[in-house]
Amino acid sequence: MTTVKHVATTPFDGQKPGTSGLRKKVRVFQQPHYLENFVQAIFDSIGDVAGKTLVVGGDGRFHNRSAIQTILKMAAAAGFAKVMVGKGGILSTPAASCVIRKYKTFGGIILSASHNPGGPDEDFGIKYNIPAGGPAPEGVTEAIYARTTEINEYRILDVADVDIESVGDRSLGGMAVTVFDPVADYAELMGSLFDFDAIRALFAGGFRMRFDAMHAVTGPYASVILEDILGAPKGTVMNGIPLEDFGHGHPDPNLVHAHDLVEEMFGPDAPDFGAASDGDGDRNMILGRDFYVTPSDSLAVLAANATCAPGYAKGLAGIARSMPTSAAADRVAAALGIKSYETPTGWKFFGTLLDAGLATLCGEESFGTGSDHVREKDGLWAVLLWLNVLAARKQPVADIVREHWAKYGRNVYSRHDYEGIDTAAANGLMDHLRGLSLKGQTLGAYTVAFNDDFAYTDPVDGSVSTKQGIRIVFEDGSRIVFRLSGTGTEGATLRVYIEQYEPDPAKHGADPQDALAELIKIARDVAEIEARTGRSEPTVIT
Numbered sequence: 001m002t003t004v005k006h007v008a009t010t011p012f013d014g015q016k017p018g019t020s021g022l023r024k025k026v027r028v029f030q031q032p033h034y035l036e037n038f039v040q041a042i043f044d045s046i047g048d049v050a051g052k053t054l055v056v057g058g059d060g061r062f063h064n065r066s067a068i069q070t071i072l073k074m075a076a077a078a079g080f081a082k083v084m085v086g087k088g089g090i091l092s093t094p095a096a097s098c099v100i101r102k103y104k105t106f107g108g109i110i111l112s113a114s115h116n117p118g119g120p121d122e123d124f125g126i127k128y129n130i131p132a133g134g135p136a137p138e139g140v141t142e143a144i145y146a147r148t149t150e151i152n153e154y155r156i157l158d159v160a161d162v163d164i165e166s167v168g169d170r171s172l173g174g175m176a177v178t179v180f181d182p183v184a185d186y187a188e189l190m191g192s193l194f195d196f197d198a199i200r201a202l203f204a205g206g207f208r209m210r211f212d213a214m215h216a217v218t219g220p221y222a223s224v225i226l227e228d229i230l231g232a233p234k235g236t237v238m239n240g241i242p243l244e245d246f247g248h249g250h251p252d253p254n255l256v257h258a259h260d261l262v263e264e265m266f267g268p269d270a271p272d273f274g275a276a277s278d279g280d281g282d283r284n285m286i287l288g289r290d291f292y293v294t295p296s297d298s299l300a301v302l303a304a305n306a307t308c309a310p311g312y313a314k315g316l317a318g319i320a321r322s323m324p325t326s327a328a329a330d331r332v333a334a335a336l337g338i339k340s341y342e343t344p345t346g347w348k349f350f351g352t353l354l355d356a357g358l359a360t361l362c363g364e365e366s367f368g369t370g371s372d373h374v375r376e377k378d379g380l381w382a383v384l385l386w387l388n389v390l391a392a393r394k395q396p397v398a399d400i401v402r403e404h405w406a407k408y409g410r411n412v413y414s415r416h417d418y419e420g421i422d423t424a425a426a427n428g429l430m431d432h433l434r435g436l437s438l439k440g441q442t443l444g445a446y447t448v449a450f451n452d453d454f455a456y457t458d459p460v461d462g463s464v465s466t467k468q469g470i471r472i473v474f475e476d477g478s479r480i481v482f483r484l485s486g487t488g489t490e491g492a493t494l495r496v497y498i499e500q501y502e503p504d505p506a507k508h509g510a511d512p513q514d515a516l517a518e519l520i521k522i523a524r525d526v527a528e529i530e531a532r533t534g535r536s537e538p539t540v541i542t
Helices: 034-045 064-078 093-102 138-148 184-193 196-204 218-229 259-265 295-308 328-336 348-355 379-393 397-408 423-434 517-527 529-533
Strands: 004-008 022-025 053-058 082-090 108-111 123-129 153-157 168-172 175-180 209-212 273-277 284-288 291-293 318-322 339-343 361-364 368-371 410-421 446-453 470-474 479-484 492-502
Touching (some): 034 064, 053 093, 064 175, 093 123, 093 184, 093 379, 284 295, 284 379, 284 397, 291 295, 291 397, 295 361, 295 410, 318 348, 339 348, 368 379, 410 423, 446 517, 479 517, 492 529
Parallel strands (some): 053 082, 318 339, 318 361
Antiparallel strands (some): 004 153, 108 123, 168 175, 410 492, 446 470
16 A cells, blocks of 8 residues: 655745746755655645646756656655656756647646756756746746745655656556656657758758757757758767766856857868757757857847748747847847837746737747747757758858848847856845936946836736846947846856947947947946956856
């Protein structure tokens, strides 16, 4: 007879989910009762789970398999009828959204700390995705957090671990456990959106590509789709085996951390196209030969060319971007005669727009792009859409982007990250910025039109989100934005975004750091970054 254990517990401080769930160091999650408290708080907050199906999987980082066993036993104790688990515990974030939506489950639990490092001394994370397939909205995460502050018991089955290393059906205390191929459903969805025959022909014609999976979750997905299905040569996917510590790497697809790919794409005999994805597969970086495409430009170019892909041949309903993302996509929306939406950072804010049919493509400057096919950003999807555009237009990446700038103008853009700074100092810096009244003041060659702390009212459900980032907007449309990131586990990360619109094609080739030099100085001076944080230079510039 299977026994449900009722385990007495007490609350832990700080189990408040951020923009993408709860992220802490592995050692924190390994504390007795810590993970169990949070999982029980999820189950207590999402309604009646009896007879329902749950999806579970993660990015394969250290502690992934162990956490899944705990979640399975607690799901059985909670009354779920079935849990679907990716083989080996592997399931990319966009693939989880795909599976949740396809099988109409009662949502899913995704184990990931996204682009953060993995390993025994590094990061771990957990989040609940709702039945629509997207991250839980603030109302749900607030309820989960409230429950963590008062929890006094969790329930778990007293049974042995279940085999999740091979595909098949099992039973756990009367609950069905289905271990499934994590790639199959996602690959099928991609085949319905893109012209796979045109992409096959592209590779057959000698087109060369490199995809850096960064020893993270997209390795199996990219290997199957790019190499097995689309015919890219074996070896196109680099670092394709998911490892618990991501090969001692930092699985963040940017110019610093994807250095091997960048070196190859900017070296002699570079391939035609380069791309990378992150720890859980929801971010992307796009490179041409000797050419880097910013995420803001990537969203705009994909929006302008989306009809190249069969899944978007009828056009777009609208385009949504996070507030710090450049306004390049807005210019495309205006030209197409469709609406553009500016939301806070966090993919959950796109969910209501997508569900209401108001937007088709969405993007964030933090290397996230996606569409209404799932309710998460999707790294490999963005790569496949780029391949579809390249197959249709038969031009190099750099030429496509430069033609886009010539037509729409260039939103010259950069992001400066100051990582791991003292939290109190970071909060003091933001408070300082909130206290400034700059309207009408001249800063260098720029006159301030307004400054504010961005607030958002959702046009669908009317929910209001405040304190979403400090904006300084100048009369010529240039912007400086300051935000504290919610994705780290230690200290604070200050992100500074600098943007200037340049309509003159003769100036489109300028290096962004040179073109934005005066605005960068203004940003550092106005925020008193060095004086308040002790940092004279950013940690990462993208």
